[in-house]
Amino acid sequence: MTSMKTSCCIAGGGPAGMMLGFLLARAGVAVVLLEKHKDFLRDFRGDTVHPSTLEMMQELGLLEEFLQIPHSTLREMSLQIGDEQLVIGHFEHLPVHCKFIAMMPQWDFLDFLADHARRYSTFDLRMSSEATDLVFDDDRVAGVRATTPDGEIEIHAISPSVATAAIRPCVSAPGSVLKTSARRWT
Numbered sequence: 001m002t003s004m005k006t007s008c009c010i011a012g013g014g015p016a017g018m019m020l021g022f023l024l025a026r027a028g029v030a031v032v033l034l035e036k037h038k039d040f041l042r043d044f045r046g047d048t049v050h051p052s053t054l055e056m057m058q059e060l061g062l063l064e065e066f067l068q069i070p071h072s073t074l075r076e077m078s079l080q081i082g083d084e085q086l087v088i089g090h091f092e093h094l095p096v097h098c099k100f101i102a103m104m105p106q107w108d109f110l111d112f113l114a115d116h117a118r119r120y121s122t123f124d125l126r127m128s129s130e131a132t133d134l135v136f137d138d139d140r141v142a143g144v145r146a147t148t149p150d151g152e153i154e155i156h157a158i159s160p161s162v163a164t165a166a167i168r169p170c171v172s173a174p175g176s177v178l179k180t181s182a183r184r185w186t
């Protein structure tokens with residue numbers, strides 16, 4: 001088994017893990033992000049990017065480029081009852097740049113973030129790499145064990161972060177595991 005050291009190891013390249021990895025790498029923190037699949041194309045992934053997320057992309061200076069990705073916009077929601085069309089919600093009063101939901105597959109969002117994160121030398125995304133266990137130093141979580149296309153690896157990190165439910169059952173011991181989760185991926 002090979003072993004390596006980094007500052008932060010994140011297990012799971014969903015919206016939570018990918019955004020965390022991007023932000024840390026952008027702040028100069030060395031990050032290894034493990035994603036068990038070889039790409040982000042998952043059937044279960046949704047396709048709405050909400051105004052609050054678009055605002056965050058604006059704050060990150062990425063909005064203009066992000067909106068170059070093919071998408072459609074949803075500016076209001078309505079309900080048809082008989083012959084009557086009722087508007088039940090619209091976004092025009094939101095205090096944000098994009099007063100709409102962008103309809104875009106989640107994998108496009110993830111690919112976009114991954115592409116931008118890769119521009120930082122501190123970002124190390126490892127696809128087809130599955131976190132299988134935690135590494136302990138006495139009772140402190142000190143890293144993550146993973147299977148990768150190159151075999152088993154032990155990643156020692158100052159801050160292992162579990163961005164997926166997959167190895168949460170292992171995280172019962174006191175330690176420095178930061179459990180990240182996006183309530184929605186937008």
Ligand SMILES: Cc1cc2nc3c(=O)[nH]c(=O)nc-3n(C[C@H](O)[C@H](O)[C@H](O)COP(=O)(O)OP(=O)(O)OC[C@H]3O[C@@H](n4cnc5c(N)ncnc54)[C@H](O)[C@@H]3O)c2cc1C
Nearest residue numbers: 012014015016036046047048130131166182183184185186
């Ligand atoms: C059918 C469906 C439709 C949805 N539609 C929308 C929508 O339109 N808009 C919206 O905002 N939200 C939507 N959601 C909710 C949204 O998808 C979730 O809130 C979001 O995906 C959670 O992000 P996450 O990063 O916490 O977890 P996940 O997206 O589940 O990401 C976890 C990642 O970890 C990886 N992984 C798992 N185990 C391991 C391991 N051991 N090692 C390495 N990697 C691992 C997985 O492959 C995955 O990529 C939808 C959810 C579902 C189920």
